Amino acid sequence: MSQPFEAFLAQSRQQVDNALTENLPSPDQAGADRRLFEAMHYSTINGGKRLRPVLVYAAAASIAEDKVAQDILDRIACAVECIHAYSLVHDDLPAMDDDDLRRGQPTCHIAFDEATAVLAGDALQGQAFELLSTLDTLTPHTQLDLVRTLAQASGAQGMVGGQAIDLASVDKQLTLDALQTMHNKKTGALIKASVLMGAIATQSATAVQLQALSTYADAIGLAFQVQDDILDVIADTATLGKRQGADEALNKPTYVSLLGLEGAQAKTQELHQQAIKALENFGEGADLLRQLSAYIVERGH
């Protein structure tokens, strides 16, 4: 990977970390809600890949370099990451996936307690919408567009709906179509929202551009999940920071179980090509998005 792309990734991660620290309630004050704020901080400042924030920045650049104030993009990136973090905190709960470790660190309910983890997730979700409704230098129309895009992607018809389908799929034989529907909602919807929100923030994306970005996002969102299934089989626990083969152990259907390892790897390449094609009418500004697609299907190799 080229140096500028690596530098872009590192800088994006730094920016969203700084912005999360600035925009979430400070864990350094003395009130009785301090433990909640600490858990929110712990669950978001965690050395994650920050794929979704990175997509926000890259999508904005694909439409118009420097047309959006950096602090606006930072807060949008924060909002998206708050939604992602809340879903992980709740997903790790004993009643859900019952995971003790994430990225090699104790999960929120282990580091704190279950009640605090429930509340921290709840508060992170609310924080996302609060952030998007206070981007005062954008028009109300644009702010509302951002709120709507994130709410639809993360709610009952999006991410949470996908998690519900995932729960209902344990010990079931899913068709490839059904598996794809589940992942489109569970992971794909928020990835797509991240791309669209970066573009919406420029206040200058055309309907045609948004449609192309939508096609791009569908492809990389699915590629991300197929690659996740591949890594779950081939990577060891140290690299992943979670139990290897965890999905298999839960009898969850995966792309590898349905397509075989080679079939799944071919699928990621096919999706990568679809993503690149979707951007064919975009100029150099979309190079970051192109590189991100390659990054997604190459990660962990």
Added chain:
Amino acid sequence: MSQPFEAFLAQSRQQVDNALTENLPSPDQAGADRRLFEAMHYSTINGGKRLRPVLVYAAAASIAEDKVAQDILDRIACAVECIHAYSLVHDDLPAMDDDDLRRGQPTCHIAFDEATAVLAGDALQGQAFELLSTLDTLTPHTQLDLVRTLAQASGAQGMVGGQAIDLASVDKQLTLDALQTMHNKKTGALIKASVLMGAIATQSATAVQLQALSTYADAIGLAFQVQDDILDVIADTATLGKRQGADEALNKPTYVSLLGLEGAQAKTQELHQQAIKALENFGEGADLLRQLSAYIVERGH
């Protein structure tokens, strides 16, 4: 209580029930996310008092009778009730208050399962913001104002923050001030948001009117909680639909434990007078709000 007020309460409850059924994902379809949708429906269509929706309707009437389309108010009432319902579903979880019954019915995690209850709460929160961002006949500015008001009231600095303080208060001796701060956030913030959102929806409330409604809402929000503490001591399980003296059993501080029963009853009357005074410059349109204040301090007697 006068007949028109009772009729207003009954009609408001019917409207928000209908609107919830219309605006939440239908539990009657056959997908794998059906169980999630059933749990969302179960947790919202529950014979509750609907105080917050009723406040939305009454506050709108206090500013401008018939200036807001009924379906807009219905969807705002829905959004507020979705937030309230999600907080109850999560609050009842074993890791939180561990309640099996609410209003005499099995709580969500008993009727379904814990994982579904976590997800149903998450989805209900998202649904609230989705609803508020699709009120297309209001200006984007007003929709955004509604989103911001609800997000700030329900998040880390509002309702969820109050729940965190509540958790931290078990087995602690709280001062009256600390107890009040906790309740202001835990219950008061969403009650106040309901009142303000009804007024905001008219798109004609002045800053002075909003300030007066804010003072009114602070008073009734606190009165509601003091009355709750009183009822928790004097009512029996059948009337309340939950275990009598539950807060006392958890060693949570209450207004009754701090002020005594008579002191707490005097406090509700004082708060009711404050609420009435806050509305002194409002005309007959505010009669529903006035009656609601009386209703809050008289309920359960």
